[in-house]
Amino acid sequence: MTDSPGARLRLTVLGCSSAAPHEATPAAGFLVQWGDTNLLLDVGQGVVRNLQKLFDPHELTAIVIGHMHADHFLDLVGLRYLYPWGERAPDPLPVHLPPGARARLDALSVAVSERDGFFDAAFDAVEYDPAAELQVGDLRLRFFRGRHYVPAWGVVIEAPDGTRLAYTGDTGPSSSVEDAVRKADLLLVETALRSALDDDLERGHLTGDEAIALARSAEVRSALLVHFNPDRLAELEATCAAAGGWVRPAVDGLTLTVSPARRGTGVNDSQASDAIADAASEASPA
Numbered sequence: 001m002t003d004s005p006g007a008r009l010r011l012t013v014l015g016c017s018s019a020a021p022h023e024a025t026p027a028a029g030f031l032v033q034w035g036d037t038n039l040l041l042d043v044g045q046g047v048v049r050n051l052q053k054l055f056d057p058h059e060l061t062a063i064v065i066g067h068m069h070a071d072h073f074l075d076l077v078g079l080r081y082l083y084p085w086g087e088r089a090p091d092p093l094p095v096h097l098p099p100g101a102r103a104r105l106d107a108l109s110v111a112v113s114e115r116d117g118f119f120d121a122a123f124d125a126v127e128y129d130p131a132a133e134l135q136v137g138d139l140r141l142r143f144f145r146g147r148h149y150v151p152a153w154g155v156v157i158e159a160p161d162g163t164r165l166a167y168t169g170d171t172g173p174s175s176s177v178e179d180a181v182r183k184a185d186l187l188l189v190e191t192a193l194r195s196a197l198d199d200d201l202e203r204g205h206l207t208g209d210e211a212i213a214l215a216r217s218a219e220v221r222s223a224l225l226v227h228f229n230p231d232r233l234a235e236l237e238a239t240c241a242a243a244g245g246w247v248r249p250a251v252d253g254l255t256l257t258v259s260p261a262r263r264g265t266g267v268n269d270s271q272a273s274d275a276i277a278d279a280a281s282e283a284s285p286a
């Protein structure tokens with residue numbers, strides 16, 4: 001734990017596309033920083049390459065993975081190759097996996113034709129208990145279950161100053177997700193669907209309108225739409241503009257600082273503009 005005077009919670013979008021590769025941005029990957037805590041949420045394909053533009057991935061404090069779909073964890077394979085080959089790394093990277101995922105990671109080392117324990121020399125890969133709190137550096141994490149085709153968890157991250165950033169992970173419409181992210185200072189909310197008609201009968205993703213409705217009902221101070229095909233950017237910008245300034249679509253490399261709420265102020269429209277501020281640049285289109 002570090003004393004970080006003047007620190008702010010900081011989010012950088014390393015990847016905000018859905019599963020199909022797109023030249024504009026990798027699949028899911030979000031860097032959350034406080035002081036010298038560097039937490040990576042999800043590591044979909046292409047995310048490590050974007051992380052390397054910011055700093056050496058060995059400086060990560062930990063990775064947390066919400067569910068075991070390829071667009072949320074597959075770049076663990078690439079990341080592994082940055083670590084020593086034979087001997088165990090002196091400082092293995094903590095990788096927090098959802099329940100049941102440890103065996104999948106072991107199967108992945110077989111699937112990519114690597115030796116048993118391929119990941120073990122580099123990572124401390126352990127399953128988290130979604131019912132328990134998890135401390136990563138200075139950040140405190142709580143998990144909640146999403147509504148998805150496979151077991152999937154979202155997370156609420158609390159900084160030492162009380163700022164809360166929430167990430168839905170992959171989910172369909174869900175009142176329990178809404179409750180879990182209630183009054184977050186910044187919500188990353190997925191919108192993988194153009195239309196609800198594109199979803200399975202049992203829902204597992206959100207449309208833009210559903211994502212905004214969830215964020216609004218949850219009374220979050222600000223929201224960022226994530227996990228969408230970037231071809232939809234203009235459409236989502238228009239949807240967000242109509243909803244008000246408190247929500248907008250993510251773009252590759254976007255960096256925001258998130259401030260704690262001032263006591264006594266409202267949520268959504270009334271207060272959005274002071275919840276987040278663009279830090280650094282809106283980065284390079286990759």
Ligand SMILES: [Zn+2]
Nearest residue numbers: 067069148170
């Ligand atoms: Zn998924």
Ligand SMILES: [Zn+2]
Nearest residue numbers: 019069071170
């Ligand atoms: Zn996904």
